[in-house]
Amino acid sequence: xxxxxxxxxxxxxxxxENAVLGLDLSQAEQFYQQMVxxxxxxxxxxxxxxxxxxxGTTHTSIGQEANAVGVINxxxxxxxxxxxxxxxxxxxxxxxxQVASLFAEVMGRTLGVCRxxxxxxHLCYRNFYSNGIQGGIAPLxxxxxxxxxxxxxxxxxxxxDGTTGEGAxxxxxxxxxxxxxxxxxxxxxxxxxxxxxxxxxxAGALDRRAEPFGIRSFAYDGADVMDIHALASDAxxxxxxxxxxxxxxIRTERIGPHSKGDDTRSPERIAAARARDPLPILRSRxxxxxxxxxxxxxxxxxAVSLAQQAPIARG
Amino acid sequence: xxxxxxxNSALLDLxxxxxxxxxxxxxxxxxxxxxxxxxKGASDRFPDRVWTTPISEGGIVGVANGLAIKGWRxxxxxxxxxxxxxAFDQILNHAAKFAWMYDxxxxxxxxxxxxxxxxxxxxxxxxxxxxxxxxxxxxxxVYAVHQYGSPGTLxxxxxxxxxxxxxxxxxxxxxxxxxxxxxxxxxxSPDVVILAYGGCVEVAVAAAKLLREEEIAARVVPxxxxxxxxxxxxxxxxxxxRHVLSVEEGAPGWGFAAQCALALVNKGVxxxxxxxxxxxxxxxxxxxxxxxxxxxxxxxxxxSLLGGAQAI
Numbered sequence: 202x203x204x205x206x207x208x209x210x211x212x213x214x215x216x217x218e219n220a221v222l223g224l225d226l227s228q229a230e231q232f233y234q235q236m237v238x239x240x241x242x243x244x245x246x247x248x249x250x251x252x253x254x255x256x257g258t259t260h261t262s263i264g265q266e267a268n269a270v271g272v273i274n275x276x277x278x279x280x281x282x283x284x285x286x287x288x289x290x291x292x293x294x295x296x297x298x299q300v301a302s303l304f305a306e307v308m309g310r311t312l313g314v315c316r317x318x319x320x321x322x323h324l325c326y327r328n329f330y331s332n333g334i335q336g337g338i339a340p341l342x343x344x345x346x347x348x349x350x351x352x353x354x355x356x357x358x359x360x361x362d363g364t365t366g367e368g369a370x371x372x373x374x375x376x377x378x379x380x381x382x383x384x385x386x387x388x389x390x391x392x393x394x395x396x397x398x399x400x401x402x403x404a405g406a407l408d409r410r411a412e413p414f415g416i417r418s419f420a421y422d423g424a425d426v427m428d429i430h431a432l433a434s435d436a437x438x439x440x441x442x443x444x445x446x447x448x449x450x451i452r453t454e455r456i457g458p459h460s461k462g463d464d465t466r467s468p469e470r471i472a473a474a475r476a477r478d479p480l481p482i483l484r485s486r487x488x489x490x491x492x493x494x495x496x497x498x499x500x501x502x503x504a505v506s507l508a509q510q511a512p513i514a515r516g
Numbered sequence: 517x518x519x520x521x522x523x524n525s526a527l528l529d530l531x532x533x534x535x536x537x538x539x540x541x542x543x544x545x546x547x548x549x550x551x552x553x554x555x556k557g558a559s560d561r562f563p564d565r566v567w568t569t570p571i572s573e574g575g576i577v578g579v580a581n582g583l584a585i586k587g588w589r590x591x592x593x594x595x596x597x598x599x600x601x602x603a604f605d606q607i608l609n610h611a612a613k614f615a616w617m618y619d620x621x622x623x624x625x626x627x628x629x630x631x632x633x634x635x636x637x638x639x640x641x642x643x644x645x646x647x648x649x650x651x652x653x654x655x656x657x658v659y660a661v662h663q664y665g666s667p668g669t670l671x672x673x674x675x676x677x678x679x680x681x682x683x684x685x686x687x688x689x690x691x692x693x694x695x696x697x698x699x700x701x702x703x704x705s706p707d708v709v710i711l712a713y714g715g716c717v718e719v720a721v722a723a724a725k726l727l728r729e730e731e732i733a734a735r736v737v738p739x740x741x742x743x744x745x746x747x748x749x750x751x752x753x754x755x756x757x758r759h760v761l762s763v764e765e766g767a768p769g770w771g772f773a774a775q776c777a778l779a780l781v782n783k784g785v786x787x788x789x790x791x792x793x794x795x796x797x798x799x800x801x802x803x804x805x806x807x808x809x810x811x812x813x814x815x816x817x818x819x820s821l822l823g824g825a826q827a828i
Contacts, residue, residue: 282586315619325618330585334609340575341610344582356582369605372575380567 221298221500223493232274232426233487236266236480237497239291242300243457245501246290246307250461255308259321262291264424264456267479268389269295271429272357272449275437282328282345284338284358289324289331292359296329300500305508312507317514336360336367339386343377346384346446355383355440362407363394377446378414384446385436386411391455396465411448422452424479453477519667520690523554526668527591530675531562537675538565538583540576541593551595552631552690573602577628581611584624584680591675597632597684598641604649611680612655623678629671631687633715633765634804640796643804645714645766650682651743651775658743660684662717663692664700670740684742686715686765701728706735708818709754711776712763713739716809720763723814732818742772747779754780759821762789763809769794788821790814 219225223234243261250259262269269291273283278296285292293303299314306313307321314326322333332338342358349356364370365388377384390407392399399407408420419436421429429451436447454474458464464471484490517525531537539558541550545568549556559566569576573594580590594600600607611624634643650658659674659681661667667689674681700717701724708727712720717738724734737753739746754760760780764772773789780787793807 315617315621318619319617323613323617325614325621330614330618330622332610332613334605337578337605337610340578340606341582341585343575344579344584345586346582347579348583348586348588369574369578372570372572373578375570376572376575376579379570 218298221300222295229427229483229487230489230493232270232430233483233490234493234497235270235274235295236426236483237494238300238500239266239269239294240480241497241501242294242303242504243290245505246304247457247461249505257307257320258460259290259307260288260460261457262288262455264454264474264478265389265391266291267424267426267429268387268451268453271426272387272433274430275433276355276357278327280352280354282342282349282354282356283330284342284345284356285324285329285331286335286338286359286361286364287322287331287333288361289322289359293324293326293329293331297326299326301504301507302326304504305511308508309514310508310511311514312511313514335364336369339364339367339370339373340376342384343373343382346377346382347380350383350444353441355385355437357385357387357437359387359389361394362388362390362392362399362403365403365407365410374411374414374416374446378416381444382446383440383444385440385449386446387433387449387451389451389453391453393455393466395459396463408450411446416446416448418448418450420450424453424477425482426479427483517694518690519661519663519692519694520553522666522668522694523661523671523685524556526671527554528557528561530591530672531558531565534589536587536589538567538588538590539593540567540569540580540590542569542571542595544568544593550593552685552687554629554685554690555593573599574606577603577606577626578610580626581606581614581624584611584626585614585622589625589675591627591629594628594630596642597630597646598644600628600630600646600650600682603628607650607656607680607682608653612653615679616655624680625675625678626680627671627674627683628681629683629685631685631690633686633688634792634797634808635688635715637799637801637804639799643797645686645764645792647682647684647742648766648771651745653743655679656743657681657741658684659740660686660714660742661689661740662686662714662738663689664695664717664738665697667694684714688715692718700738701725701734701736703733703735706733706757707822708732708759708761709735709737709757710761710763710814710818711737711739711750711772713742713772714765716763716765719809719811720814722811723818726811726815727818732822734818739772745775745779750776750779751783754783754785758785759818760785760787761814761817761821762787763814764789765792765808767792767794786821788817790817
């Protein structure tokens with residue numbers, strides 16, 4: 202077994218991170234690489250679960266990659282803060298490029314980004330945080346945005362349609378508005394909370410949810426990462442320069458199950474979700490898509506291998 | 517100096533000495549200065565570091581957690597301890613967990629200050645002593661102030677921690693004068709040791725006076741650090757004494773008494789306890805007084821204990 206320091210160095214050096222995120226590529230290539238990387242990583246996680254190589258649970262964002270990539274690339278990774286939730290792998294990879302330490306974390310290995318303590322939905326890396334309590338991260342995002350306001354930083358908090366059932370969200374919208382807090386609420390509306398369609402549990406419009414608080418809203422229905430990035434950039438610019446909160450609503454589709462195998466949707470409904478897959482939309486506009494895909498597969502292969510060589514976290 | 521002034525002065529000093537200390541709470545702005553006046557003068561002196569908040573206890577503590585992660589040192593006032601239930605998720609599932617589950621990449625130096633306790637006629641939802649529900653949360657320290665010694669020093673201790681604290685201020689204490697530790701009954705060879713915290717310390721002190729008239733020597737041990745529980749400190753304070761009574765104001769069960777008894781298991785001690793009622797606290801002043809620990813109640817419990825209880 203290789204030394205942990207060597208593994209960690211391989212998994213987390215700054216140069217690797219930039220390469221993994223494709224930060225020196227054209228914007229389309231960069232976004233495609235990040236989306237494919239998220240897709241491959243999450244598909245691999247599901248494979249590893251099905252073969253019994255992983256413990257616990259995972260919530261994949263397959264189908265929603267364009268949201269993570271479009272929004273996070275509108276941020277300054279060294280200055281701004283990101284809060285995410287149980288479905289956080291896509292956001293995490295787009296922010297950090299830390300694929301090996303994500304796999305290691307989900308595998309409960311010491312190479313994990315939290316040394317195997319947090320697992321799939323409790324990640325922390327630089328200014329990225331995730332937690333598994335619905336709505337609980339919303340006031341934290343208001344607090345982190347308030348705390349870093351003088352630095353010109355913004356905080357983004359990702360929530361799902363299901364989280365609009367939580368009271369903490371509305372307390373947060375109110376405080377963000379009344380205190381002029383530079384926080385961007387990003388609602389990824391995939392129309393379903395675990396197995397329950399939103400029509401059964403949620404009243405009113407989600408795209409205009411924040412307007413009664415005097416919070417400016419941005420809305421998008423689609424899966425083109427370039428559109429999402431352009432809209433998110435507008436929203437982030439507004440939040441940063443006006444020091445005001447904003448609400449970015451994205452109508453999206455979750456292609457995969459809620460967690461591992463708990464999909465009760467009809468085949469037709471899942472097919473409708475697949476029809477809005479963001480990857481093919483961008484692929485047609487990227488010249489060297491196949492190269493990017495092989496690079497991503499190699500990154501995932503190497504990450505899994507590194508993670509599996511690391512010691513299991515305990516005590 | 518009264519307890520409220522000791523706390524207020526410590527709070528203002530903390531804000532003076534450390535620019536990272538910020539204050540959040542409902543109705544904390546001057547000239548009102550908080551429902552119990554502990555925050556008086558803070559917003560006049562530090563307008564940029566005091567936020568008067570909406571009635572959103574969960575949200576306020578959540579915002580404070582976010583500030584804490586970003587290097588600020590927030591002190592949150594929850595107007596009545598009864599309302600801490602609304603912030604429980606932020607304390608238990610957020611503040612308490614972050615340092616450990618994020619592998620010490622963050623600290624959460626949060627203090628949640630709140631008044632607890634009855635004897636004010638406020639009824640079932642404004643009179644409770646809910647601190648036991650915060651004791652036993654890994655990572656969270658729970659303090660309970662009393663008037664002997666320096667209440668403000670205890671607040672400084674809580675504020676100096678890099679992890680979350682819940683700071684309990686029994687609301688009848690605010691108006692009490694601060695007294696020297698030497699004023700606590702501490703006979704060299706006590707017949708009984710009374711363990712108490714918060715607003716029950718003065719009840720135990722008054723009971724000790726009654727007991728002295730009957731030539732029963734009682735030592736009163738005030739506990740200020742409820743969690744982590746100071747087991748060794750309790751054992752040292754009990755010493756060779758074989759009779760111990762614990763007194764708490766909250767509802768009985770899974771509380772202070774159980775923790776005290778655990779500290780004394782196999783020490784050959786006869787142990788008894790008294791607590792508040794196992795139903796909500798009524799508004800009627802007379803009924804409330806019947807239900808909450810009283811000097812007479814403590815006196816009777818000690819008499820009964822010395823009359824022959826079994827050792828634990």
